[in-house]
Amino acid sequence: MWHNFKYDFLVCLRSKDVILWMLLFPVFLGTVFHIAFGNINASNAFEAVPVAVVMESENAAFRTVMDEITAGEEPLFTVTYADREQAMKLLEENEISGIMFVDDSVKVSVSGLTSGTVINVKKTIVKSFAEQYNSTAAIIEDTMKTDISKLPSVIEALSEQVSCNEQLPLTDGNTDNMLGYFYNLIAMVGLLGSNLGVYMTVDNQANLSPLGARRCCAPRRKIASMTSALLARFAAETICVSVSLTYLIFVLGIDFGTKIPFVYLAGILGGFLGTSFGFFVGSIGTKDGDTKSAICIAASLTCCFFSGLMINTMKGMVDTVAPWFNEINPAAVISDAFYCLNIYDDYERFTTKIITMLIMTVVFCLGGFLLTRRRRYASL
């Protein structure tokens, strides 16, 4: 058994199809996703709004506020202190989004030649800031005039963000929509393992290949021969999934959460599921290996499409139309296991997904073994 396993494993790892589609392709696609989605995220990042401040009279309170909001990792403004003429020139040259004229209060000029959504948003930010500053300053001034003893409590109240809606986070995990692509990429690597399963069957069936016929002549029990071949494919698939996951997590830095061992577990079981699916498909009928492989690849990519490999909202759409399909779609089950770990933080749901994968794997394997149990063939 070990002898068979060793050589079956070697054959898998040296197979050009395995190297190309299950090792290089996921690494390439992951890199492409990373570059593409990295740019999208970068373009969505907040940029500090450039403003000029013209101090028409000294206002220490304003300066303190500005120092606060221009500091830190994500400052609201980048401030240039200038006189009126310099500031107007900067505004005309679109170097800044607005000018704040400061004396006792803050007045704003955002008139300029620029247009467009981003610029308008920046102007709105400048205006809103000035309005909020003025109203806060007016409240404090009014409190000082009427009852100075209430000043601390007023300042405290003003410091609090008041909202009519309470924001409740659904999860502590990463809710970046783009992660779905990477989860589905691993699901794809798992399901492409079906190719390994198909060719395993072809290499063990006398009516499908000369190698199959040759192996059937050997004094070995077919069930033992098939089992060692299947285990070798599982081992090869484990390597492929692990390489892909390691590359995504540790090289590209994709966020798969903190429960990394479980991530590997889900990915590897997904690989077993894919391999056993191929074993089952390979066992049906007498079509050649390439035809069966094409069927498996088409089925795998269709499953991945419906679980969101190409359009990340697809799984949600399927969920509204046919939720049952997501429960039996192997790609959706695998990617859902990753969601459970990183986004939903739900072990119960994760366990359900793992059990679903195991049941599917067992069913496909049993089907495969039943269909290949023949030892004599009607024709070769």
Add this chain to the structure above:
Amino acid sequence: MSETVVKIENLVKRYKDLIALDHFSLEIKQGEIFGLLGPNGSGKTTTINCLLSLLAFDKGTIEIFGKKMTPDSYDIKRDIGIIMQNVAVYDELTVGENIDYFCGLYINDSKKRKEYVEEAIRFVGLEEFRKFYPKKLSGGLLRRLNIACGIAHKPKLIILDEPTVAVDPQSRNKILEGIQQLNKNGATIIYTSHYMEEVEQICTRIAIMDKGKKIAEGTNEELKKMIKNSETVNIDMFMIPENALSEIRDLPHVYSAEFENNVLQVKCDGGTHNLIRILSILQNHELKFGRVYSELPTLNDVFLEITGKALRDSD
């Protein structure tokens, strides 16, 4: 009397309406190189596949080493070496690894297996290619690898199904010599081919098949004795008058004399000095002739006389 290694009785195999094997029977003794000769589609490979229990058959029995052969006859399979018509090796394994893999299906002891693999590599002359992958080998070398994979475990019965198809003459000779050597080492050989020269060259006994039936069986000499023809005399000449042709036809042991395409072909059913008598008649008629040659009957003549068609024409 030698022990019977293979016994096939009344084997019938149908593919829907087509009868691939029609009450085919065979007995092969220990130490023989038994040739199964027949055109493509005559049932040779079907016989081998039934023999190996790969193919289900409709009727008949198969015994190997005195035991009934079934898919679970692992003790029998352990002593059989099979070299398939189509090369059956892994492209992803090197020459050495392929032989080790197939040998390992029969031999568990790794030390013993290592020795056997080395012997097999030497036997087929692939010492320089042990690290090569099959795709880097020529057709002839690939066939040799296929043979090494089949014989490395030192089987008592070796079945070679058309092992020389698409092989260059040098490799073919090497393969045929190898088969004779394996036989000398004690293995019983079943050799199927549609190349009659190969079968004549190496086989100690031959069964000729056509349309799933055994049409003749015996040694090379026995088969040739079964037919009328024992010698064919061919003489290149421009013309021959009818009276000279009649004289030749009247000679004792001559049963056919035809002049066609500037060749006089005379077929004899035995006797001696046939050629001298024919040439005397030509001299008496002062006829000029060129090349003269005499042919002994071939297995093709046997096939031709029994089936009415040439072996090669049937391919």
